[in-house]
Amino acid sequence: MTALRSHIDVASEGFRRNAEDFEVNREVIARARAAALAGGTEKAHRKHAARGKLTARQRVARLLDPGTPLLEVGQLAAHDVYDEPVPSAALVTGVGIVAGRPFMVFANDATVKGGTYFPLGVRKHLRGQKIARENGLGCIYLVDSGGVFLPLQEDLFPDEDHLGRIFRNIAEMSAEGLPQLAGVLGSCTAGGAYIPAMCDETVMVRGTGTVFLGGPQLVRAATGEVVDAETLGGADLHTRVTGVADHLAETDDHALQILRDLAARSSRPPLSPPARTPRPPKYDPAELPGVVSAGLKEHIPAREILARLLDESEFTEYRARFGPTIVCGTGHVGGYPVGVLINDGVLFSESAQKAANFIEVCAQRDIPLLFLHNINGFMVGAEYEAGGITKHGAKLVNAVSCAKVPKFSLVIGGSYGAGNFAMCGRSMGSQLMAMWPSARSTVVGAEQTAKVMTLIRGDQLAKEGRELTPEEEAEIREPILASYERQAQPLYYAARLWVDAVVDPVETRDWLALCLAMAADAPKRETRFGVFRM
Template sequence: MTTLRSRIDTSSEVFQRNAEAFEGKRQIIAEARAAAIAGGDARAHRRHAERGKLTARRRVVELLDPGTPFMEIGQLAGHDVYDEPVPSAALITGIGVVGGRPVMVFANDATVKGGTYFPLTVQKHLRAQKIARENGLPCVYLVDSGGIYLPLQEDLFPDEYHLGRIFRNIAELSALGLPQIAAVMGSCTAGGAYIPAMCDEAVIVRGNGTIFLGGPQLVRAATGEVVDAETLGGADLHTRVTGVADHLAENDEHALELVRDIVRRTGPGTVSAPPRSPRPPLYDPAELPGILSADLREPIAAREILARLLDGSEFAEYRARYGPTLVCGTGHVGGYPVGVVINDGVLFPESAQKGANFIELCAQRDIPLLFLHNINGFMVGAEYEADGIAKHGAKLVNAVSCAKVPKFSLVVGGSFGAGNFAMCGRSMGPRLMAMWPNAKSTAVGAEQTATVMALIRGDQLAKEGKTLSAEEEESIKRPIIETYERQSHPLYYAARLWVDAVVDPTDTREWLTLCLATAADAPQQETRFGVFRM
């Protein structure tokens, strides 16, 4: 085990310039986060309060054990995606502790379009259920939703991973022995009625909670029957007559206490302590913004990042002298062991093989993996193609894909092309994935893409005996670069749930500790690798 030593001059002009550039990016995320936390507009909040209802975020706070953290997932979902604001995709999801047991929480935000389900709401709900399955977490649903957003029904209803998958997941999670608990605290309409109906136990709030497959308007349209919501599907009906709900609550606070009691009765679920006492790094994580290059075309020193993330800044590096553009090794975060894979340059055949070998070792020894991306991709060119870069890169992708230990992914700089796959991008199945506010990710870099498109057009014109003027080249490149810059931004990614969070560098150790703590008690899976092309 080696203690990493920093060589950064925090008083240098470069450090200060990097820190200033980062602050602007941090502010963009802070403003988006504030909008997500605010939820719906003032009028919606006023109506909500007049009905004696707590806000969705207040419900989550009241549900969780006092003083325990809440690891929110998908907070920025929906930001500037639709024609109208849909903060947090009208659904709050995250991992918290209830009755000493980690659970996945789902809370509809009825101040946002009545808590209706947009396509991203469904995607977010399914993502949280997937995380609950992987980590063996019970699910608590705080239901207050008008069902699907009907104008977008074609993107919500018919496909395999649309609304119906939520109900299938509830059934399968219950079959796995993971308790499914619902509290109906407002409207629960149409297909959404199956959430409490399929859960193991359900609570409903008198006066506000309603459950029906068809609301009063639909009933009237379909049958001509005129009936009010309370008669059609209120708390008295479902606790006294139908048995759709098991417990009657007088208000939101009472409902949440009933849910807490149900979770406590589902069995022991304590959070395991880390195997060794946590220690802070030798260097302050608050220095990270000054270390991160303002221009991602400039390198970011991998070991400087590790010196500010790992416990005691201690790192046991694997094959330090071989394939040096990929740094691999083991350390601890928050007292939990972790195998780290971080880029320190472009991926060469040697670095790809080294990464694959290291992942094999971690899988064999049940060590969780952390991938820290700052990668343009694999090295290209005739020499490297002849050296089998595609074959060697495939070994790394194979290892990343098949390793069944918990995998976590964080983009600290750039993450482009096949390098994203090799570093456990979203398609490779990390348990949780985040970006720093300065990070970027696209299939190919903006300037490279623009240059390629200009070259293609130039070749086409050459066949016609013409040349591409500087003005024409600029007219091709500019819109491509602008589009790629917008689409590569971490807020763009988080809004579409391509990552679970945008995490500030200063908060990263806390985020990673929660990731590792959640995975520590998760069901273990056996790793079986596919065929490695030798």
């Protein structure tokens, strides 16, 4: 391996300006993260605590092995999406270590709308199950939910990837030998009752845990029968009479300990250690905000980024002199091997071919892939179209799509249009995807979109014998620029679960190491590529 060298002057004016501009983006994410971590209102928290219940995040923290982190998925989901706050989509989800084994954990947050499922809550739950399945992880469900949020039922119930898919996934993952464990720590109503009922083993807490298809109010409305929640579906009934639950717990902590014991008996082996001893980079990751250009039109030096992300800043580059606008090579993060692709300019035919070949090599050698996006797209123009850039770009998209090694994506700058697809954007099947707070992504850049729309309008007016005035041009441009800037933001993406997280550059190595650790023992899948157009 070759040791990367930094040529950045950390005392320069440009470095300082970049770091200052980055701080503005960082503060936006920090405010949103604080709201997500807080959960529901103070009143909701007081009511929750009065029932002797831990919060969702407290439950997750006590379930995990002491001192181990949570690789959280969708922390910023639903931020400013609905008419009222729904922090983290009322669901805490992530990969953590339980009894030495990695599990995907789901915890309903009953301080947020009673833990009910909003559309984004269902999507987040399904996303977590997808990650678990791809990586061969068992699932632990900490249930405390009033079921679906009924006013939005049309976006929750009828379709293929709505609420029912959660139950189908539980059944299929259980059939595949992936443990499905549930702790009923509060209400579990209506369709949500199938989560504990379908799991391999279920724990219920006496006095607070309830499971029923129809709650007391629905039973009264439907049949006229008056019955309290404990009699209708409490822990005593379901552990002694119905067998819906297998284990009786006296408190949240007792239930979590039982779940830890069950996890310890899982057939999944403990987490494998990294291939080699983790070592820090030779250059401080805290310098990354100063390396990232203040304006996305400016160049972000690829090797400067790698020098602050890879173990010991060591990198074995692949075809360094060919297709130089994409940098490919292997290194380690947290001791885990990884194949890296990072943009260093626009994609040309040569860079697309080089990247596709590199993906083939990594797939053959079972090396996970990391895509670091900073891409406007493929080069356009008559010369490049005549040179077959569409065909060569399709090779790269083919390779990205079909490679069955674990794939992770991180947008560090811009990620636009076909360049996003080529760099393993969301639609290309990355196991996890994140953005830096300063990153941006849309189908086309805002300036280009505004220019295209003004040219189209100008051509239309030319046919009528007149020109587009500056005022008319501004009327077209300004709404487009404002809309694109809002929709390109990482927070906008994370709120809609188009990415799994917004990661600070300083925390990126930790995030990547957790991703690679999660995938280290994932089931091996054979890669078979589609037809490459030669």
